[in-house]
Amino acid sequence: MFRSKWISQRADMVPWSGVRKMFNYAQKYSDVINLSLGEPDFDTPQHIIKAAIEAMKKGYTHYTPNAGLIEFREAVAEKLRKENGIDVDPETEVIATVGAMGALSLAMLTVVNPGDEVLIPNPGFASYEAQVILAEGKPVSYSLNEDEGFDINAEEIAGLITNKTRAILVNTPSNPTGSVLSEKSLKKIAEIAVENDLLVISDEAYEAITYDNFRHVSIASLPDMKDRTISIFSFSKTYAMTGWRIGFAAANEEIIRQMTKLQEHLAAHPSSISQMAAIAALRGPKDHIKKMVKEYSERRELIMEELAEIPEIKCFRPQGAFYVFPNIKAFKMSSEDFAMHILEKARVIIVPGTAFGNNGEGYVRISYAASKEEISRAMTRMKQALKT
Ligand SMILES: Cc1ncc(COP(=O)(O)O)c(C=O)c1O
Numbered sequence: 001m002f003r004s005k006w007i008s009q010r011a012d013m014v015p016w017s018g019v020r021k022m023f024n025y026a027q028k029y030s031d032v033i034n035l036s037l038g039e040p041d042f043d044t045p046q047h048i049i050k051a052a053i054e055a056m057k058k059g060y061t062h063y064t065p066n067a068g069l070i071e072f073r074e075a076v077a078e079k080l081r082k083e084n085g086i087d088v089d090p091e092t093e094v095i096a097t098v099g100a101m102g103a104l105s106l107a108m109l110t111v112v113n114p115g116d117e118v119l120i121p122n123p124g125f126a127s128y129e130a131q132v133i134l135a136e137g138k139p140v141s142y143s144l145n146e147d148e149g150f151d152i153n154a155e156e157i158a159g160l161i162t163n164k165t166r167a168i169l170v171n172t173p174s175n176p177t178g179s180v181l182s183e184k185s186l187k188k189i190a191e192i193a194v195e196n197d198l199l200v201i202s203d204e205a206y207e208a209i210t211y212d213n214f215r216h217v218s219i220a221s222l223p224d225m226k227d228r229t230i231s232i233f234s235f236s237k238t239y240a241m242t243g244w245r246i247g248f249a250a251a252n253e254e255i256i257r258q259m260t261k262l263q264e265h266l267a268a269h270p271s272s273i274s275q276m277a278a279i280a281a282l283r284g285p286k287d288h289i290k291k292m293v294k295e296y297s298e299r300r301e302l303i304m305e306e307l308a309e310i311p312e313i314k315c316f317r318p319q320g321a322f323y324v325f326p327n328i329k330a331f332k333m334s335s336e337d338f339a340m341h342i343l344e345k346a347r348v349i350i351v352p353g354t355a356f357g358n359n360g361e362g363y364v365r366i367s368y369a370a371s372k373e374e375i376s377r378a379m380t381r382m383k384q385a386l387k388t
Contacts, residue, residue: 103232118138151179322367
């Protein structure tokens with residue numbers, strides 16, 4: 001005798017993930033190739049796994065401080081100073097979180113009042129909208145347009161600001177578009193934030209994965225930005241550690257203090273074992289990152305070449321992350337119908353662009369976090385399916 005009134009309006013308001021939806025549809029088919037997932041197909045490097053085992057043996061199996069072990073925060077502070085140009089006090093300006101996702105939700109709950117507006121990219125990672133809604137804020141989307149290289153349009157963003165706007169969320173490298181924001185673009189956002197006294201929530205989960213001459217820049221490293229930015233990072237993509245659920249955020253001391261208070265009641269802290277593994281990741285050899293980026297880069301070439309053989313498809317060349325976001329408008333089908341057609345006829349799972357916001361209509365997201373063989377097989381099947 002389940003009654004639907006038992007489900008809260010808050011839970012009900014949060015939309016279902018479009019990525020999951022495709023994945024669930026696909027369950028009834030066999031022999032499917034999955035190019036829908038946002039996770040590295042590499043294994044976590046062995047030295048990180050060893051560090052986790054050692055940590056367990058040494059007794060790191062207990063609660064840790066709510067902001068994470070101080071050793072973890074020190075390793076993070078060192079990394080942020082060296083790699084990102086962000087100078088933080090490990091005691092007060094860093095928090096260990098349950099992935100970047102945990103950091104995002106704590107950030108929203110900490111800075112968004114009911115009714116506050118948060119500017120989010122559209123197309124953008126679907127959890128942004130859900131997280132703003134959970135914090136009882138109002139997601140307001142700013143567009144990333146293919147004809148502008150999926151870069152931000154500062155004029156549009158400035159025009160969306162009202163007296164309710166609390167924060168601008170930026171995501172670079174971007175999921176799903178694969179664009180990387182240049183320092184020039186980030187400076188424009190910084191200017192808008194300073195002028196309007198706004199916060200910036202900066203999701204840098206894909207920071208390590210950039211191609212050609214594109215380099216990741218952290219907006220918090222720009223002048224006047226450190227105190228108004230919540231910088232969010234993850235071990236999931238850089239170290240192929242999605243299942244370990246470990247990430248972190250850096251921000252002004254008071255924001256971190258409040259995020260830590262909330263984390264105490266929500267998750268307490270990320271796993272002690274994952275924190276110890278993450279220290280080994282930060283302090284250990286980094287050669288796997290170069291290898292992984294090289295491999296992604298080759299797969300990007302492969303998938304771009306394959307897509308170029310389909311005359312109706314136009315595709316922005318990704319600058320970072322591991323997704324292509326091809327324009328399928330010439331097929332005159334909705335993104336969802338297109339993705340369903342590909343699933344039914346080619347047995348390949350891809351994600352309709354609308355899973356990332358209404359500006360994703362006319363696009364699909366294809367992940368190249370899959371082997372070259374799988375990508376080739378999937379593309380051969382897709383090309384065949386598109387002939388019908
Ligand atoms: C843009 C973006 N941010 C955050 C996350 C969440 O990462 P994590 O595994 O660290 O929670 C993802 C995962 O796919 C992502 O694509």
